[in-house]
Amino acid sequence: MDLRLKDKVVLVTAASRxxxxxxxxxxxxxxxxxxxxxxxxxxLTPAAQRLADExxxxxxxxxxDVADANAGDxxxxxxxxxxxxxxxxxINAGGPPPGKFLDLxxxxxxxxxxxTIQSAVRLAYAVIPVMRQQNExxxxxxxxxxxxxxxxxxxxSNSLRLAIVGLVKSLSIELGPNNIRVNAIGPGWTRTERVxxxxxxxxxxxxxxxxxxxxxxxxxxxxxxxxEPEEYGRVAAFLLSPAASYVTGVTLLVDGGLSRAVM
Ligand code: NAD
Numbered sequence: 001m002d003l004r005l006k007d008k009v010v011l012v013t014a015a016s017r018x019x020x021x022x023x024x025x026x027x028x029x030x031x032x033x034x035x036x037x038x039x040x041x042x043x044l045t046p047a048a049q050r051l052a053d054e055x056x057x058x059x060x061x062x063x064x065d066v067a068d069a070n071a072g073d074x075x076x077x078x079x080x081x082x083x084x085x086x087x088x089x090x091i092n093a094g095g096p097p098p099g100k101f102l103d104l105x106x107x108x109x110x111x112x113x114x115x116t117i118q119s120a121v122r123l124a125y126a127v128i129p130v131m132r133q134q135n136e137x138x139x140x141x142x143x144x145x146x147x148x149x150x151x152x153x154x155x156x157s158n159s160l161r162l163a164i165v166g167l168v169k170s171l172s173i174e175l176g177p178n179n180i181r182v183n184a185i186g187p188g189w190t191r192t193e194r195v196x197x198x199x200x201x202x203x204x205x206x207x208x209x210x211x212x213x214x215x216x217x218x219x220x221x222x223x224x225x226x227x228e229p230e231e232y233g234r235v236a237a238f239l240l241s242p243a244a245s246y247v248t249g250v251t252l253l254v255d256g257g258l259s260r261a262v263m
């Protein structure tokens with residue numbers, strides 16, 4: 001199937017590694033040019049170079065912390081200045097810290113709201129006017145399986161990511177007449193550095209090893225294993241692409257069947 005991404009322009013945030021990079025890679029393999037954002041220049045520069053070398057597309061690296069108030073505007077402006085349009089936007093950020101309710105304080109919630117909700121809202125405000133002018137566009141918000149299936153010790157993710165699901169549904173209704181599609185994707189356990197940190201955290205709490213924790217997790221997943229980032233990237237690239245032209249307002253789990261919710 002042709003995803004019809006050749007020469008499209010996609011802004012991919014939080015993407016020097018992990019799910020963001022896997023998404024950028026899948027898009028670039030289909031011929032899309034990429035604006036690639038991450039906080040750390042020392043990691044972003046080689047990631048952008050590798051992406052360009054291996055796929056042959058144009059890659060614009062932009063150092064930005066999406067938690068900063070002006071990051072959305074700056075990312076949209078730099079992408080537009082370089083490429084002249086923005087066909088699709090992948091909205092991602094680092095995960096909020098783990099913890100149970102009483103491990104955290106109210107100011108931890110403020111920081112997590114800024115990182116998980118406000119960063120996404122600011123990016124959407126910056127890019128939607130561009131897409132409205134184009135009368136075409138696609139937004140994909142990264143969330144988590146926690147929107148259907150709360151995970152232990154992740155109360156910030158379990159709570160705050162639901163706001164993105166509501167936002168996605170409302171935006172899909174508001175922006176459908178502008179030919180702009182809006183979707184979300186909810187990864188389950190996928191082997192990235194973030195997950196390595198969470199496995200270490202669980203091992204420390206339970207007095208086990210990260211590998212023992214990984215085995216426990218895999219045992220609860222119908223497909224019996226933790227995912228590879230590429231398995232997520234392919235689904236994200238499809239939802240962002242014109243090949244998904246009649247899909248909007250959806251939050252799609254890529255969780256190996258972990259969530260037992262029927263709907
Ligand atoms: P990761 O730590 O492997 O990679 C995160 C990437 O985002 C890195 O490139 C990092 O530089 C960049 N980044 C982090 N914070 C940023 C910020 N404020 N501004 C700009 N760039 C930033 O993490 P990952 O596993 O790819 O996770 C990405 C998101 O998906 C997180 O929110 C995570 O909680 C969520 N998630 C991951 C999984 C999983 O199993 N990997 C499952 C559910 C949800």
